[in-house]
Amino acid sequence: MTDSLEQLRKELDSTNLDILSLLNKRAELVQRVGQAKDAQGVSRFDPVREREMLDSIAANNEGPFETSTLQHLFKQVFKASLELQKDDHSKALLVSRKKQPENTVVTIKGETIGDGIQRFVAGPCAVESYEQVATVAETVKKQGIKLLRGGAFKPRTSPYDFQGLGVEGLKILKRVADEYDLAVISEIVNPSDIEEAVQHIDVIQIGARNMQNFELLKEAGRTNKPVLLKRGMSATIEEFINAAEYIISQGNGQIILCERGIRTYEKATRNTLDITAVPILKQETHLPVFVDVTHSTGRRDLLLPAAKAALAIGADGVMAEVHPDPTVALSDSAQQMDIPQFEAFIHELKSNQLSRVKQ
Numbered sequence: 026m027t028d029s030l031e032q033l034r035k036e037l038d039s040t041n042l043d044i045l046s047l048l049n050k051r052a053e054l055v056q057r058v059g060q061a062k063d064a065q066g067v068s069r070f071d072p073v074r075e076r077e078m079l080d081s082i083a084a085n086n087e088g089p090f091e092t093s094t095l096q097h098l099f100k101q102v103f104k105a106s107l108e109l110q111k112d113d114h115s116k117a118l119l120v121s122r123k124k125q126p127e128n129t130v131v132t133i134k135g136e137t138i139g140d141g142i143q144r145f146v147a148g149p150c151a152v153e154s155y156e157q158v159a160t161v162a163e164t165v166k167k168q169g170i171k172l173l174r175g176g177a178f179k180p181r182t183s184p185y186d187f188q189g190l191g192v193e194g195l196k197i198l199k200r201v202a203d204e205y206d207l208a209v210i211s212e213i214v215n216p217s218d219i220e221e222a223v224q225h226i227d228v229i230q231i232g233a234r235n236m237q238n239f240e241l242l243k244e245a246g247r248t249n250k251p252v253l254l255k256r257g258m259s260a261t262i263e264e265f266i267n268a269a270e271y272i273i274s275q276g277n278g279q280i281i282l283c284e285r286g287i288r289t290y291e292k293a294t295r296n297t298l299d300i301t302a303v304p305i306l307k308q309e310t311h312l313p314v315f316v317d318v319t320h321s322t323g324r325r326d327l328l329l330p331a332a333k334a335a336l337a338i339g340a341d342g343v344m345a346e347v348h349p350d351p352t353v354a355l356s357d358s359a360q361q362m363d364i365p366q367f368e369a370f371i372h373e374l375k376s377n378q379l380s381r382v383k384q
C-alpha cells in the first residue's frame with residue numbers, strides 16, 4: 026500500500042524543521058569560527074577547508090541525490106555562512122552605523138562637521154610661505170569658511186619633487202590660524218611627527234598613500250585631535266572603513282572620512298571620483314564624509330560639477346585647493362584654483378543652494 030500524500034507531506038514538514046534547526050545550529054558554529062578567525066586575523070574565506078568538506082560529502086553520499094547536486098547546495102551554505110561572518114564582523118566595528126545609529130559630529134574649534142550642515146575645507150596644496158598661506162587665509166575667511174588646509178609634509182610620487190616645509194610649514198599654519206581665527210588641517214606622514222604636529226594643527230590628515238599605514242593610524246587614534254582620513258587610491262570601501270576602525274580602536278572617534286578618487290583605467294581624470302562611496306560610507310558608518318574634488322578630478326574645469334555632485338549626494342563637506350598663483354605653485358599647479366576662481370566656485374555652490382550648504 027502506498028503512503029498517503031498527506032502523510033508524506035507531514036513527514037516532509039517535520040524533516041524541514043530538522044533541516045532548519047541543523048542549518049541554524051551550523052550557523053551558530055560558523056559565527057564562533059568567524060570570531061576565532063577575526064581574533065587570529067585569519068581570512069574568513071577558506072577554499073581549502075571548503076574543498077575538504079565537499080570531498081567528504083562526495084565520500085559519504087549514499088543518494089538518491091547526485092553528489093554534484095549536494096555539493097552545489099553545500100556551496101550555497103558556505104557562501105551564506107561567509108556572509109553571516111562578514112555581517113557579524115561589520116556589526117562589531119566601532120565605526121559601524123549598526124553599533125552607533127546616530128551621526129558622529131566632529132567639532133573643530135567650534136565648527137561642527139557631520140550635523141547636516143555642509144562645510145568646506147580650502148587652502149593650498151602645499152604650504153610654501155607665510156605670505157602665500159596668509160593670502161589664501163584671507164580669502165577663505167572672507168568666504169565664511171573656517172577650515173584651512175595646507176600640506177607641510179608632502180608625499181610626492183617623485184622623490185625629486187618638492188617635499189614640503191615640514192615642521193616649519195606647520196608653524197606657518199599655526200601662525201595664520203591664530204591670526205585669522207581659522208582651524209588648520211595638515212597631513213602627517215610619520216607617526217613620530219604626530220606629537221609635535223598636534224601642537225600646531227587642529228586636524229590631522231592621513232593621506233591616501235598612508236591609509237593603511239597602521240602605525241600612523243594607531244598613533245593618530247591615541248591623540249584627541251580630529252582626524253581626516255583619505256581613502257587609499259586602490260582601497261575598497263571595506264578597507265577604508267577598517268582603516269578608520271584602527272583610529273577609533275585607540276579611543277579617538279573624531280574621524281572624518283574623505284573620498285578622493287580611486288585608480289581606474291580611465292585617464293580623462295587624475296582619479297575616478299567614486300561618488301556613490303559617499304552614501305555607502307554614510308550608511309555603513311556613523312562618520313562624516315567629505316569629498317576632495319581637487320585630487321579626485323585633477324582638473325580645474327571639473328571642480329565645480331564634482332562639488333555639486335558631492336553636495337547633492339549627501340557629503341558633509343567638500344575639500345578644494347586654492348593658491349594665490351597656481352601657475353607657480355610648487356605642487357599640483359594644474360588643479361588648484363586661483364583666488365577669483367575660488368570665489369566664483371564658492372559663490373556658485375552657495376547660489377546653487379543645495380539648501381543645506383553653509384559657507
Ligand code: PRE
Pocket residue numbers: 055058059069070071072074075102103104106107
Ligand atoms: C565555513 C565558512 C566559510 C569558509 O570559506 C569555510 C568554511 C563553513 O561554512 O563551513 C566556516 C569557516 O569559516 C571555516 O571553517 O573556516
